[in-house]
Amino acid sequence: MSALYGTYARSELAFVRGEGMRLYTADGTAYLDFNAGIAVNALGHGDPHLVETIKAQAEKLWHVSNIYVIPEQERLARRLAEATFADKVFFTNSGAEALECAIKTARRYFWDKGETERVDIIGFAGSFHGRTTATIAAAGNASYTEGFGPMPGYKHIEPGDLKRVEAAIDEKTAAILIEPVQGEGGVTAFSDAYLQGLRALADRHGILLIFDEVQCGYGRTGKFFAFEWAGVTPDIMAVAKAIGNGFPLGACLATEEVARCMVPGTHGSTYGGNPLACAVGNAVLDRVLAPGFFEHVEAMGKVLSRHLHQLMQKYPGLITEVRGKGLIAGLKITPPVRDFVQRLRDHKLLAVAASDNVLRLLPPLIVTEAEIEEAVAILSDAFAELETESANAAQ
Ligand SMILES: *Cc1c(COP(=O)(O)O)cnc(C)c1O
Numbered sequence: 001m002s003a004l005y006g007t008y009a010r011s012e013l014a015f016v017r018g019e020g021m022r023l024y025t026a027d028g029t030a031y032l033d034f035n036a037g038i039a040v041n042a043l044g045h046g047d048p049h050l051v052e053t054i055k056a057q058a059e060k061l062w063h064v065s066n067i068y069v070i071p072e073q074e075r076l077a078r079r080l081a082e083a084t085f086a087d088k089v090f091f092t093n094s095g096a097e098a099l100e101c102a103i104k105t106a107r108r109y110f111w112d113k114g115e116t117e118r119v120d121i122i123g124f125a126g127s128f129h130g131r132t133t134a135t136i137a138a139a140g141n142a143s144y145t146e147g148f149g150p151m152p153g154y155k156h157i158e159p160g161d162l163k164r165v166e167a168a169i170d171e172k173t174a175a176i177l178i179e180p181v182q183g184e185g186g187v188t189a190f191s192d193a194y195l196q197g198l199r200a201l202a203d204r205h206g207i208l209l210i211f212d213e214v215q216c217g218y219g220r221t222g223k224f225f226a227f228e229w230a231g232v233t234p235d236i237m238a239v240a241k242a243i244g245n246g247f248p249l250g251a252c253l254a255t256e257e258v259a260r261c262m263v264p265g266t267h268g269s270t271y272g273g274n275p276l277a278c279a280v281g282n283a284v285l286d287r288v289l290a291p292g293f294f295e296h297v298e299a300m301g302k303v304l305s306r307h308l309h310q311l312m313q314k315y316p317g318l319i320t321e322v323r324g325k326g327l328i329a330g331l332k333i334t335p336p337v338r339d340f341v342q343r344l345r346d347h348k349l350l351a352v353a354a355s356d357n358v359l360r361l362l363p364p365l366i367v368t369e370a371e372i373e374e375a376v377a378i379l380s381d382a383f384a385e386l387e388t389e390s391a392n393a394a395q
Helices: 048-060 071-083 096-112 133-139 162-168 192-205 225-228 273-287 291-316 337-348 371-395
Strands: 015-019 022-025 029-032 086-092 120-124 154-157 174-177 210-212 236-239 250-254 320-325 329-334 353-354 356-363
Touching: 022 162, 029 162, 029 371, 048 273, 071 086, 071 250, 071 273, 086 096, 096 174, 096 210, 096 236, 096 250, 154 162, 154 225, 162 192, 174 192, 192 210, 192 225, 291 320, 291 371, 337 353, 337 356, 337 371
Parallel strands: 120 154, 120 174, 174 210, 210 236
Antiparallel strands: 015 022, 022 029, 086 250, 236 250, 320 329, 329 356, 353 356
């Protein structure tokens, strides 16, 4: 019996080594990784630049505390600010903590202006923002909040109609919080018009717009951040997952106007942005911001989407919808998705389930056309197997 909390429905698989797009078990069996640790290993496994960086930093300095200047942290913040809408950055160890900082910043911003009633965050059905008490409350998904007590200060609406958002805004609203592409909720990419509409509503009502780009950001859609496709910017943004390629790191980014309220004493994190994490973060950024990286993701996203639409034509009874943007892709399928993920594992392909019975594909962003074709061939075999099995069962 495991001594661990029983919080995860784990498969039996254990990997001992990774290289590029592949993970290996102890007996040397290779698996094609279209999960990337749930959108974390954007540069795949064992990237030489990252390995060299972490080795060199490990020999120099790991941790000192945020009571001192951390040059690697200053540099990473400067680079993130230069590459985005943001002026200021707070570093965390995870996505949920990046959201915690975002929520605290939004509330404190209004408190600072004397609008102390403005504490409510408007969120959307199907969202996921992490597993702390504040972030499960922000997402409002009953399967995550059940049994964990009351958490006031959050409102939830069905996405899709801007009028519903406007109707939910009142004198207590501080911010609208949304993932431009919902990950866990079923790989739903919101339209440019919808994100533009949210920005306009936030401006009209003098409230803040927060984007959660923990999963869809950092290049995955073919731009640095998914919101860039819509040509609007948030006031605050949460980032994590790919930012450290597997080293625990997250960030809350904000405009100067908003971040100004977060004065000494308002927030902190012991580990957040330590030298080791930020050395890795800078090395990840070297690769992600290199010329051609986003173009590669965009091109591979198109290849993947084309193949997935072809699969849907081939198996119309099994696949009902292709979702996503770039290399965050989803297939809404009719057989139970968790069983199908297991079936793919038997075929040595790693993918992950999302809500709404969606199969989620999140390959490392370094994926090539040949690897996409390999994955699609496995998907096709697995769907064909299902068809054969149900034909046999019907006889
Ligand atoms: C994974 C995720 C989070 C939470 O990140 P953790 O590092 O697990 O705390 C928050 N928001 C989104 C959109 C995510 O996908």
